[in-house]
Amino acid sequence: MNPIDLVLVEDDPMVMEVNEGFVKRIGGFRICGKAKTGKGALELIQELRPHLVILDIYLPDCNGIQILREIRRQGIPTDIILITAAQDVATVQAGLHFGIVDYIIKPFKFERIEAALNNYRSYAEQFRNRGEMNQEDLDRLIKILPSQESYYRKSREPLPKGLREITLQQVYNFLKERQVGLSAEEVAEGAGLARVTARRYLEYLEKIDQVLLETQYGSVGRPINKYKIVL
Incomplete structure (x- = not known):
């Protein structure tokens, strides 16, 4: 399988560096863009249409949920993993409402993001070279929270x-x-x-x-x- 294109969105340079190192350590993903603001993130996503975005919520110019909402409004089929310190139920529910594939709370260990990206790789593989899916395929794929x-x-x-x-x-x-x-x-x-x-x-x-x-x-x-x- 070709590497999965991924965009990192994080305003803290040190956290960005750590996240980038984790992604490269896991392998199978290509970091095609990085952004530290919501405006920059949205422009990158609109231009690159990556498979996956690792998105922080607390950005200097907007809330990550706003970016997620705008991506969905525009019909951009990019998947989102939220990595954030936000733990309130309203934010979690908003993320789930807009179709995130995972939610990781800061601070986190390497094993947690490794599991998230490995799960996403398996998820993406299920759609490769398929014209349709039967009920058994869907039952294996869909995870109901x-x-x-x-x-x-x-x-x-x-x-x-x-x-x-x-x-x-x-x-x-x-x-x-x-x-x-x-x-x-x-x-x-x-x-x-x-x-x-x-x-x-x-x-x-x-x-x-x-x-x-x-x-x-x-x-x-x-x-x-x-x-x-x-x-």
Whole structure:
């Protein structure tokens, strides 16, 4: 498969450099443009029509959601991954409404953006050289995000102190995508979280009956706790 054309949009030069290094390290993507303002980003996207844009929300001249809205208004078929410090539900919902393919919260680890880009590469490959798709193909391709009611309403109580809704959804979605039992260490690495943070969210999801805890015993060493999503 040819490299996927990608545009980076980030106003912080140091973060831009880090993101660029991550993309090059992962491979399979060609950075065809970079922008540090919303105006510059929109001009690049209109000119280059890249497959993918990694877009920050907090830009000096506008909000990244405005760029996303304008891209959709113009009918530009570019996919968007939001990388941002914004964690409020309204912003997350706005991004999902305009069809983002992923949402990564700053600060993040390399493994999180690696997973996002690898998932996108697999997604793009599904459309290569296809004239049509059957239901089985679509069922494999489409990932339906769980509604917040799936666990918040069942708990019927506010989140414990120190837990955040967006991070809880991130952990839940990561488990749902894999559909296999994973340890807290595996979830932490895949979701770009600290190990102790991942364990706290997993324990809460188990408490409200959204994940099952499976203890695996090996021939030597301590038993390993694996968490699996309840479908």
